[in-house]
Amino acid sequence: MKLATLNDGTPDGRLVAVSDDLTTQRACTDHTFQAALDHDRLVPAYEERPFDARLCAAPLPRAYQFLDGSAYVNHVALVRRARGAEMPGRFWTDPLMYQGASDGFLGPTDDIVGDPAWGMDFEAEVAVITGYVPRGASPDQAAGAIRYVMLLNDISLRALIPEELSKGFGFVQSKPHSACAPVAVKVATCPGWRDGRLHGTLCVDLNGAPFGRVEAGEDMTFDFPTLIAHAARTRSLGPGTVVGSGTVSNRGADGGPGAPVAEGGRGYACLAEQRMVETIREGAARTPFLQPGDRVRIWMDDADGRPIFGAIDQEVRGT
Amino acid sequence: MKLATLNDGTPDGRLVAVSDDLTTQRACTDHTFQAALDHDRLVPAYEERPFDARLCAAPLPRAYQFLDGSAYVNHVALVRRARGAEMPGRFWTDPLMYQGASDGFLGPTDDIVGDPAWGMDFEAEVAVITGYVPRGASPDQAAGAIRYVMLLNDISLRALIPEELSKGFGFVQSKPHSACAPVAVKVATCPGWRDGRLHGTLCVDLNGAPFGRVEAGEDMTFDFPTLIAHAARTRSLGPGTVVGSGTVSNRGADGGPGAPVAEGGRGYACLAEQRMVETIREGAARTPFLQPGDRVRIWMDDADGRPIFGAIDQEVRGT
Numbered sequence: 001m002k003l004a005t006l007n008d009g010t011p012d013g014r015l016v017a018v019s020d021d022l023t024t025q026r027a028c029t030d031h032t033f034q035a036a037l038d039h040d041r042l043v044p045a046y047e048e049r050p051f052d053a054r055l056c057a058a059p060l061p062r063a064y065q066f067l068d069g070s071a072y073v074n075h076v077a078l079v080r081r082a083r084g085a086e087m088p089g090r091f092w093t094d095p096l097m098y099q100g101a102s103d104g105f106l107g108p109t110d111d112i113v114g115d116p117a118w119g120m121d122f123e124a125e126v127a128v129i130t131g132y133v134p135r136g137a138s139p140d141q142a143a144g145a146i147r148y149v150m151l152l153n154d155i156s157l158r159a160l161i162p163e164e165l166s167k168g169f170g171f172v173q174s175k176p177h178s179a180c181a182p183v184a185v186k187v188a189t190c191p192g193w194r195d196g197r198l199h200g201t202l203c204v205d206l207n208g209a210p211f212g213r214v215e216a217g218e219d220m221t222f223d224f225p226t227l228i229a230h231a232a233r234t235r236s237l238g239p240g241t242v243v244g245s246g247t248v249s250n251r252g253a254d255g256g257p258g259a260p261v262a263e264g265g266r267g268y269a270c271l272a273e274q275r276m277v278e279t280i281r282e283g284a285a286r287t288p289f290l291q292p293g294d295r296v297r298i299w300m301d302d303a304d305g306r307p308i309f310g311a312i313d314q315e316v317r318g319t
Numbered sequence: 320m321k322l323a324t325l326n327d328g329t330p331d332g333r334l335v336a337v338s339d340d341l342t343t344q345r346a347c348t349d350h351t352f353q354a355a356l357d358h359d360r361l362v363p364a365y366e367e368r369p370f371d372a373r374l375c376a377a378p379l380p381r382a383y384q385f386l387d388g389s390a391y392v393n394h395v396a397l398v399r400r401a402r403g404a405e406m407p408g409r410f411w412t413d414p415l416m417y418q419g420a421s422d423g424f425l426g427p428t429d430d431i432v433g434d435p436a437w438g439m440d441f442e443a444e445v446a447v448i449t450g451y452v453p454r455g456a457s458p459d460q461a462a463g464a465i466r467y468v469m470l471l472n473d474i475s476l477r478a479l480i481p482e483e484l485s486k487g488f489g490f491v492q493s494k495p496h497s498a499c500a501p502v503a504v505k506v507a508t509c510p511g512w513r514d515g516r517l518h519g520t521l522c523v524d525l526n527g528a529p530f531g532r533v534e535a536g537e538d539m540t541f542d543f544p545t546l547i548a549h550a551a552r553t554r555s556l557g558p559g560t561v562v563g564s565g566t567v568s569n570r571g572a573d574g575g576p577g578a579p580v581a582e583g584g585r586g587y588a589c590l591a592e593q594r595m596v597e598t599i600r601e602g603a604a605r606t607p608f609l610q611p612g613d614r615v616r617i618w619m620d621d622a623d624g625r626p627i628f629g630a631i632d633q634e635v636r637g638t
Contacts, residue, residue, distance in 0.1 A: 011357055011557070038330050062557055064381045064422035067491065088486070098488035099418040103383035103557035113454070114553065135432070135495075136638065157553060167407070169417035170489020172386065176454075176554035234433065234476060235495035238330070238381055238422035319455065 001042065001186040003148065004310075005033055007057040007107060017044035018051050018183055022310060025051040033060050033184075037147065037239040040131055042186075053310045058105035058180035059150055060129065060240060066102035066178070067237075068125070068154060068244035069095055069227040071220045075249035075269075078257055078276045083162050095222045095230045098170045100154070102242060106179035108310060111317040112155055112290065114176065119159030120290035120316065123247040124269035124298045126198045126216050127152040128224050129184060133237040139196075142228035145237075149190045149198055151181035151309045152244055153298055158272055158289060178244075181299065182310035191302045192216075196223030198300075200308070202248050204269055205297040211260075211274075212267040214248045216300070249273060292318040320361065320505040322467065323629075324352055326376040326426060336363035337370050337502055341629060344370040352379050352503075356466065356558040359450055361505075372629045377424035377499035378469055379448065379559060385421035385497070386556075387444070387473060387563035388414055388546040390539045394568035394588075397576055397595045402481050414541045414549045417489045419473070421561060425498035427629060430636040431474055431609065433495065438478030439609035439635065442566040443588035443617045445517045445535050446471040447543050448503060452556040458515075461547035464556075468509045468517055470500035470628045471563055472617055477591055477608060497563075500618065501629035510621045511535075515542030517619075519627070521567050523588055524616040530579075530593075531586040533567045535619070568592060611637040 002020060005013035012032040016025035029043035030036040070076045073092055080087045106112075114120045129148040137145070160174035187193055192200040199217030203210070222230075227243055248269045252258035257277050259265025268274045275285035290296070299311035321339060324332035331351040335344035348362035349355040389395045392411055399406045425431075433439045448467040456464065479493035506512055511519040518536030522529070541549075546562055567588045571577035576596050578584025587593045594604035609615070618630035 062383045064383060065420065070488075091486070094486070096486055096488055097491050099420065099491055101384065101418065101554060102421075103560060104555065118553065160553070165487050167410070167413070167415055168484050168487065168489075169389075169415055170487075172416050172418055172550055173552045231491055233492045234437065234479070235420060236423065241422060 001189055002183045003033060003059055004051070004183050005057045005059050005061055006055050011062060013057045013061050016051070017042065021306065022053060022183065023051055024048040034240050037129065037131060040239070053182040054109065056182035057107040059148070059184035060105060060242065062104050063102040063240050063242050064238050065241040066100040066244065067097055067231045067241065068100045068246060069097045069222060070246035071095065071222040071227060072246055072249035073221045074219050074251050075247040075273065078249065078273050081276060092221060095227055097227065097230060100171070100175055101177055104177050106177050108179060108182045108312045110179060110314060112296070112314050113317045113319060114157065115319050116289070116291055117159060118157040121156045121158050121271045122204070122290070122296045122298070123154040123156055124202050124204045124212060125152045125154050125244045125247060126202070127242050127244040128187070130228060130237055130239070130241045130243060132239045133228060133232045133241070135232055135234065135236045137229055137232045139225035139229045142232065143196055143225040145228065146187045146224060148184040149187055149193060150184040151298055151300060151312060153179040153296065153312050153314065154244060154247070155179065156270070179312050179314055181312050185308060191308055196225045200300045202269060202300050203298065204267070207295050210267065212269045213261060214250050214266050214269050216248050219250050220245065290316045292316055320508055321502045322352060322378055323370070323502050324376045324378050324380055325374050330381060332376045332380050335370070336361065340625065341372065341502065342370055343367040353559050356448065356450060359558065372501040373428065375501035375629070376426040378467070378503035379424060379561065381423050382421040382559050382561050383557050384560040385419040385563065386416055386550045386560065387419045387565060388416045388541060389565035390414065390541040390546060391565055391568040392540045393538050393570050394566040394592065397568065397592050400595060411540060414546055416546065416549060419490070419494055419563070420496055423496050425496050427498060427501045427631045429498060429633060431615070431633050432636045432638060433476065434638050435608070435610055436478060437476040440475045440477050440590045441523070441609070441615045441617070442473040442475055443521050443523045443531060444471045444473050444563045444566060445521070446561050446563040447506070449547060449556055449560045449562060450558045452547060452551045452560070454551060454553065454555045456548055456551045458544035458548045461551065462515055462544040464547065465506045465543060467503040468506055468512060469503040470617055470619060470631060472498040472615065472631050472633065473563060473566070474498065475589070498631050498633055500631050504627060510627055515544045519619045521588060521619050522617065523586070526614050529586065531588045532580060533569050533585050533588050535567050538569050539564065609635045611635050
């Protein structure tokens with residue numbers, strides 16, 4: 001079962017159940033995804049109509065909570081190294097997580113709007129949507145609360161991050177709204193879902209050229225149940241909580257940062273990592289951050305080469 | 320105009336318009352506070368019924384965003400000093416703000432539930448609820464987007480904060496759900512609202528004894544329009560965004576941390592500050608953090624001695 005939200009001009013849009021091949025849709029008894037999550041049910045109508053992903057908002061156009069983990073610790077190590085910040089060793093055992101902006105997820109084809117001086121970057125991630133999670137839930141309980149899986153572009157403003165994080169209270173200005181792929185997939189029927197992780201190749205194209213072909217099921221130090229249990233240690237999580245994996249990031253065969261796609265490597269799910277590799281090898285980053293007119297595409301195919309979640313396909317625009 | 324949400328067993332409750340003296344209520348065309356904010360309207364019915372604050376949830380039982388500032392920089396300076404952390408000088412000019420949990424605000428009389436080992440503390444704050452705020456809004460534009468004013472108890476787990484903040488991503492485990500006073504007041508008619516601040520004595524009782532009588536209009540380094548503009552620098556804010564002031568905190572007449580109410584001072588809006596003063600004076604904190612059975616009451620009276628927002632009145636319970 002797949003779900004999408006059609007942009008009908010209202011803040012929460014209109015929920016539809018979408019066929020596995022993303023060709024047809026059915027209306028649902030609950031008009032919004034949040035209502036379906038609140039009721040913990042999904043009741044699609046019988047009648048089918050053609051589905052057009054271009055009409056989609058984010059599956060949850062706004063959510064009551066977005067908690068973004070950094071489960072691919074390799075990414076944290078690289079990005080910290082790039083900005084000359086130390087990474088404590090316990091980051092390999094104690095999940096890093098921040099409370100993100102959830103009041104307005106961008107739709108899959110919404111522009112990324114910002115000032116190029118902010119150092120705009122994409123971060124291709126996997127995210128899950130939970131039902132209610134009680135305070136103190138174990139990872140096993142948390143696993144049972146995962147309802148849907150989706151893809152997310154966690155847009156990051158690299159030039160603002162060092163100053164903001166040095167204040168110690170996390171991200172506000174340096175992480176604007178994230179974008180979502182059109183379709184959220186019910187966890188029980190999601191291709192590649194096992195062991196609390198999504199297994200599959202997360203594809204990132206930049207301006208039509210392959211930039212990342214990273215394996216979402218590898219190098220994920222903390223699985224989703226662990227991330228959710230971490231978040232729920234001292235409080236319950238409401239239904240419709242979005243929990244992100246953090247930028248998918250693989251180590252190279254030698255344990256190092258791997259290589260760009262153009263050199264036969266898997267590439268990267270954000271610009272910052274490629275810039276880091278350039279810095280290590282050449283003494284300086286060569287790849288610029290996002291500029292107006294740039295286009296970022298993020299998707300994951302199933303075993304038959306069909307996109308599981310549809311695609312995030314965003315153009316960058318200056319403020 | 321005052322608004323409250325009756326707890327009717329649904330996640331968003333039932334919106335009512337409440338008389339200024341908190342004795343009667345009227346149903347509203349929009350059933351939920353969020354819907355009224357989305358439509359930017361308030362249409363109460365003619366018929367009046369008795370109002371009972373004991374039936375109230377938080378005015379917004381769940382919101383799409385909670386951004387909590389630290390506008391009373393004096394508080395930040397004291398709390399940092401208490402945990403031996405440096406405070407950078409720019410904290411007096413660059414607002415400190417974190418993205419908080421908004422997926423479930425506690426109602427005014429809901430228990431504070433936690434493990435006493437977490438170092439549970441209250442933080443009495445002022446908060447505003449905004450309409451839509453465009454990206455890049457100026458403080459003047461932000462001022463025009465403030466819709467309602469309310470009181471908030473930002474429950475803080477002091478024993479978990481140093482470790483979590485040292486990871487650099489802000490609060491997740493150490494700031495569980497905040498509680499709200501029963502009634503939100505329309506900003507244009509809110510007693511004491513001027514200059515982007517709420518002027519009035521914020522009262523805190525601990526176990527029936529006065530603990531804080533702090534002036535919310537004094538020592539607020541950043542007014543609400545400045546806090547909102549800070550949050551909206553790189554992204555818009557959705558309608559129903561809750562922006563908190565941070566713990567209200569006054570300096571003493573000598574510029575120092577003031578004195579407890581029992582010694583004729585204004586006291587404090589959180590335990591951490593009183594503990595800090597004890598540490599400075601006596602070498603160690605004497606006041607314990609919250610224990611099961613403790614009761615915290617937070618409110619603000621108008622010039623006639625009537626509570627403007629009703630009262631937060633919570634009992635502490637162990638997990």
